[in-house]
Amino acid sequence: MINNDAFAKRLQKVIDYYGESSSSFAEKIGVQRSSISHILSGRNKPSLDFVLKILSSYPEVEMYWLLNGKGVFPTNSGKEISILSKTNSSKNRIEKSKVINRIVIFYSDGSFEDFEK
Template sequence: MRERIRQIMENENLTPAKFADRLQINRANISHILNGRNNPSLDVVTKILSGMPYINTEWLINGTGQMYKDGFDMDSIPKEHDLFHQGPPATLQEKETVVKPEGIDVNKPEKNIQVIENKIIDAQKNNDKKIRQIIIYYNDSTFETFVPQPVK
């Protein structure tokens, strides 16, 4: 059953955390199931089947039959997007539903130009702060202190 749960998550682009959150299952429970530490409890199976009513019960429990119930269109599942599976770009109709504020052309970004000056900072001018001591701590709980000698 562990591999079938993994297959559901893969088909819907769900990470273990998102899968657990979606079904309101403790994330650690899903992690333990996927790592083989625990078998899925009746509560976990029930939450999967009630949260994803299109999953075939026989397939989830016994591994027989198809993953999805007969007549279910796999493309109708709302899949989570991630960086690697972004899906097709928005259509022109979807782009036109954007609310456009009056007087602002959203297709033409405003140009905010900021002039950046390169400045050379003279280290001699900034004499406010001087190093008083340097302490180095070692992982064996010892330390060394260095005090700089005054420059003449």
């Protein structure tokens, strides 16, 4: 059974981590704004569909952490990221020695954000 208050705190942590408002978060996961408000206030419990929408829109969120508070969030914070690449034989292999140093996000309005290690 999910503890509503604890789930609401973890949901708020996810929203804050991504710098979203409740309404922009609702739009990104494809639910009504009132759904976010009702869950954050403890009025409603999250449905399985609601949880799955969060997980598909924000892959850094672990299901077990979101539901039970056990595990880590975000999953890739401060860790090396394994990158899948194609080899000459067309098989995938994992390269653990690669580390992301810089990420640039370009928005549709022409603005961008630059994140460096």
